[in-house]
Amino acid sequence: MKIKNICCIGAGYVGGPTMAVIAQKCPEINVTVVDINDQRIAAWNDEDVENIPIYEPGLSAVVQEARGRNLFFSTDVDAAIDKADMIFISVNTPTKTYGIGKGMAADLKFIELCARQIARVSKDDKIVVEKSTLPVRTAEALKNILDNTGNGVNYQILSNPEFLAEGTAVDDLMNPDRVLIGGDIETPVGKEAVEALVDVYAHWVPRERLLTTNVWSSELSKLTANAFLAQRVSSINAMSELCEKTGADVNEVSKAVGMDSRIGSKFLKSSVGFGGSCFQKDILNLVYISKSFGLHEVADYWEQVILMNDHQKRRFAAKIVQTLFNTVSGKKIALLGWAFKKDTNDTRESAAIYVADYLLNEQAEIVVYDPKVSTEQIYTDLDYLNSRSSEENRARAKVVNTPYEATKDSHAVAILTEWDEFKDLDWQKVYDEMLKPAFLFDGRRLLQRETKEAIGFEFYAIGS
Numbered sequence: 001m002k003i004k005n006i007c008c009i010g011a012g013y014v015g016g017p018t019m020a021v022i023a024q025k026c027p028e029i030n031v032t033v034v035d036i037n038d039q040r041i042a043a044w045n046d047e048d049v050e051n052i053p054i055y056e057p058g059l060s061a062v063v064q065e066a067r068g069r070n071l072f073f074s075t076d077v078d079a080a081i082d083k084a085d086m087i088f089i090s091v092n093t094p095t096k097t098y099g100i101g102k103g104m105a106a107d108l109k110f111i112e113l114c115a116r117q118i119a120r121v122s123k124d125d126k127i128v129v130e131k132s133t134l135p136v137r138t139a140e141a142l143k144n145i146l147d148n149t150g151n152g153v154n155y156q157i158l159s160n161p162e163f164l165a166e167g168t169a170v171d172d173l174m175n176p177d178r179v180l181i182g183g184d185i186e187t188p189v190g191k192e193a194v195e196a197l198v199d200v201y202a203h204w205v206p207r208e209r210l211l212t213t214n215v216w217s218s219e220l221s222k223l224t225a226n227a228f229l230a231q232r233v234s235s236i237n238a239m240s241e242l243c244e245k246t247g248a249d250v251n252e253v254s255k256a257v258g259m260d261s262r263i264g265s266k267f268l269k270s271s272v273g274f275g276g277s278c279f280q281k282d283i284l285n286l287v288y289i290s291k292s293f294g295l296h297e298v299a300d301y302w303e304q305v306i307l308m309n310d311h312q313k314r315r316f317a318a319k320i321v322q323t324l325f326n327t328v329s330g331k332k333i334a335l336l337g338w339a340f341k342k343d344t345n346d347t348r349e350s351a352a353i354y355v356a357d358y359l360l361n362e363q364a365e366i367v368v369y370d371p372k373v374s375t376e377q378i379y380t381d382l383d384y385l386n387s388r389s390s391e392e393n394r395a396r397a398k399v400v401n402t403p404y405e406a407t408k409d410s411h412a413v414a415i416l417t418e419w420d421e422f423k424d425l426d427w428q429k430v431y432d433e434m435l436k437p438a439f440l441f442d443g444r445r446l447l448q449r450e451t452k453e454a455i456g457f458e459f460y461a462i463g464s
């Protein structure tokens, strides 16, 4: 079975880049990405391709090539579903903020709405692909909704979780370690659906990297992968605190440990804490699922990854307060970076938000500079925590357009995102324009201690 028309519901950080790459690599397939957010769709369709809503290195070029040829962005969800033979669901699955499972379980209301819409609109057989990260056994619920509200249409449900990381999304999509496709491989129709999706990826991904499994293994592998990755960061962050007490240096420990080929060197970079829309959400989801099966030891084991991460964020902020003679009240603190990692404008769960909130609670005046995050987004993030009124957030937190405006007349500077440009700042100028003693806190191990201390900074870096 050859796929001719793909529809993707959800034009976000996953749906947008993933479909752009599929469209670029498969010129004979029409790909329509739909979303209920008309502003987002308008931005994807913006004449100036640099204005697409997601900043990812290399993405605008891919969109430029395919858009209007076989890649389309639209708000007409019904029309795109109707036309498609394969529908990806790539909507958000945030942590529930209400009811049963509040603060832990994944909120599947957007997924369910998509399923009901597909069931209502479809007139011919469809392959429905779970692209969103979902709790294990969600496909069962999807099938139930589709089979019981549809009009005799046959659905095959596949799980095809996405492993791209923000900031490197295009590279990750072009050259994935593996593509995972879960399906009903026991039946001929299930197998045919799996093969149809394998054929799409085989346009550019070597066959040996296309891994097919049963649906439940695929769904659970995604949560497992994120849990393992986050666990490595929490593990090295736990060691960073011990390094600070013992004279060891976490970068040296990380290198020494990572050179063991059984351990490997990736994801061993100590930081102010991991952020991003998924690690915390997916681990909480895993914890919730484990608890719901009565597996309390399993749940506690994974929960510790989150507790360690919360501790790391708090510990960094507390270190700033302690170092500034136990008070930051009325002091100006410059925060360099707001995104949860470099090369993205995404701020979801960024450690910077929590560090800023902690410092504002200590009555600091903060000034934020980030090269890609909008002022509006920074205030939205602070307001979301509900720690103080939005007027107060605007009065006590300022957002500026250059790093030097942020650091001028400040008591302390904290690096919260590892943007490359921070390495190359004129640190002598920064020092000259700061109040003395000039404190510099490196939450990303981005800067060299020797050169900064030589300038005169009082320098603190995570894990040394």
Ligand SMILES: NC(=O)C1=CN([C@@H]2O[C@H](COP(=O)(O)OP(=O)(O)OC[C@H]3O[C@@H](n4cnc5c(N)ncnc54)[C@H](O)[C@@H]3O)[C@@H](O)[C@H]2O)C=CC1
Binding pocket: 009, 010, 011, 012, 013, 014, 015, 034, 035, 036, 037, 040, 077, 090, 091, 092, 093, 110, 113, 114, 131, 132, 133, 134, 162, 163, 164, 165, 166, 277, 278
């Ligand atoms: N952000 C990332 O790097 C990764 C995210 N994921 C997973 O992918 C899923 C999507 O994540 P993101 O793209 O980051 O989310 P996002 O929030 O950027 O995008 C989701 C989009 O879906 C739209 N949407 C929601 N309900 C809809 C409906 N009924 N009809 C049409 N559009 C609807 C929203 O308006 C939004 O634009 C989540 O499950 C996430 O866990 C997986 C791998 C990487």
Ligand SMILES: O=C(O)[C@H]1O[C@H](OP(=O)(O)OP(=O)(O)OC[C@H]2O[C@@H](n3ccc(=O)[nH]c3=O)[C@H](O)[C@@H]2O)[C@H](O)[C@@H](O)[C@@H]1O
Binding pocket: 133, 162, 163, 164, 165, 166, 167, 226, 229, 233, 266, 267, 268, 269, 270, 271, 272, 273, 274, 275, 276, 277, 278, 279, 340, 341
């Ligand atoms: O499901 C998802 O959403 C995605 O989550 C992560 O991707 P992402 O969150 O975009 O970015 P990462 O590079 O994993 O970084 C996550 C956080 O961990 C931090 N981190 C990462 C690595 C490291 O060594 N140290 C460290 O502190 C980063 O700064 C960032 O705050 C995974 O890496 C992806 O495979 C997955 O698809």
